[in-house]
Amino acid sequence: MQAQMEHTQVDSPPKEVPENSPQKKHETLEEMLSRHRKEIAQLQNKEVALKKAAAKGSKAEQKAKKKQVEDDISQLSSKLKESHAEELASLGYNNSNDKEKEKSNLDNLVKAIAGVSVASQGDPSKPSKTVKRREKRAQQEAAREQRIQEEQSNMVSDRMVENEKLERKLEPLGLMVNEIKPDGHCLYRAVEDQLSLLSGGSSPYTYQELREMVAAYMRKHAPDFLPFFLSDNMKEMDSDNSLSERFEKYCREIESTAAWGGQLELGALTHCLRNHIMIFSGSFPDVEMGKEYKSDSGVTSSNPSIMLSYHKHAFGLGEHYNSIVPNVI
Structure with a gap:
């Protein structure tokens, strides 16, 4: 049977507004x-x-x-x-x-x-x-x-x-990128998408609940995160606020805004969910988080890995995370 590829239509930009409008x-x-x-x-x-x-x-x-x-x-x-x-x-x-x-x-x-x-x-x-x-x-x-x-x-x-x-990295593994909305919540939405995939239904947590879990975990285990938080926020060292106050502000932003998530939040997520997280990238070496939760049985185990992709150049206004899913033909 001959398959015909549908041409993807892209709308043209809005017509130019007349000079006298x-x-x-x-x-x-x-x-x-x-x-x-x-x-x-x-x-x-x-x-x-x-x-x-x-x-x-x-x-x-x-x-x-x-x-x-x-x-x-x-x-x-x-x-x-x-x-x-x-x-x-x-x-x-x-x-x-x-x-x-x-x-x-x-x-x-x-x-x-x-x-x-x-x-x-x-x-x-x-x-x-x-x-x-x-x-x-x-x-x-x-x-x-x-x-x-x-x-x-x-x-x-x-x-x-x-x-x-x-x-080229994902194809031999039978994997592909599932695009996630670039709205500042991309890390949490990508994890939510993975949890839906792994559960075979809806995710046990929404992206907002994941944000709240991360903030609560980071507060509870502040000594584990403060050294990394400090190194990432050296430019604020001249602030009148104490380190603990700045860290609390950071946690509030995690749970109540669309603040972009990165390495610290990934570290908290892997412990909150007790899941191994694999982050693929076309610009950097792949990164593993929570190796202690990794199963030797791989994706067929009762505790399969969460798979994400990190994109440094996805959009002009910032970095981005997507969800990695099986490439089903």
């Missing part, structure tokens, strides 16, 4: 930057949805579909970057590759964010404190916008290389 005529820079961030997030969510849809069919079909998704997302990402650069240029910021102009361009963006005309040379007298405060806030916002632009330029190629390496 209210949106372009009255949009402030702050509103523009906010919209840019939303459009980047929408593209990331679209990529996750398309990858999920592509994970069907034979291995050859899946590979072809994933390649199509990568190509389409790469094109959309480039178009989005160009569109953002053009819009920023209309406010006095030019995304030039000329290093000599880079500082001037950034200064222009800072002034635009601060509400200072970039075309006006103005009075050379000393700026007021209000203007200084505005420019300081604008400097931070401009630096963030520039980082986003730079990351967009690099993330597509880095992501493709990382994904290809990970696929």
Whole structure:
């Protein structure tokens, strides 16, 4: 029977708003930057949805579909970057590759964010404190916008290389990536997905319950985590708060916000669940957590391993975790 691969459709970016429309005529820079961030997030969510849809069919079909998704997302990402650069240029910021102009361009963006005309040379007298405060806030916002632009330029190629390496690692094991929503809860959602898979039904814990378990475990076993917490938070050593207060704040953020989870949280999860956790990566060596809970019988045992993947270049705004599942044809 001849199988025909469905072409994965990717919506085109929204049509360009006419120059004389209210949106372009009255949009402030702050509103523009906010919209840019939303459009980047929408593209990331679209990529996750398309990858999920592509994970069907034979291995050859899946590979072809994933390649199509990568190509389409790469094109959309480039178009989005160009569109953002053009819009920023209309406010006095030019995304030039000329290093000599880079500082001037950034200064222009800072002034635009601060509400200072970039075309006006103005009075050379000393700026007021209000203007200084505005420019300081604008400097931070401009630096963030520039980082986003730079990351967009690099993330597509880095992501493709990382994904290809990970696929080559997983394919001989009969495994594949199950995409998880990139919303800050990705580590806990990925573990929840694994628990659902291992139980053959619904997970015994939601991602929010996993967060609360991790925070409670870290509080109870604070001496085990404080040395690592301290090394990861050296930049806050000049804070007026004590180490215990900063650690408590960290635990509160785990249980009550969408704070991204990492090595400390993985260490707590493996003990909370009493499960071995295997983390695959296309950028780094694989990592095992909770080896004392590892069963010699592997995935067929009564206590199989939780399998995750770590992606350094998955998205331009941060790192990401996915769930690793059997590649069933």
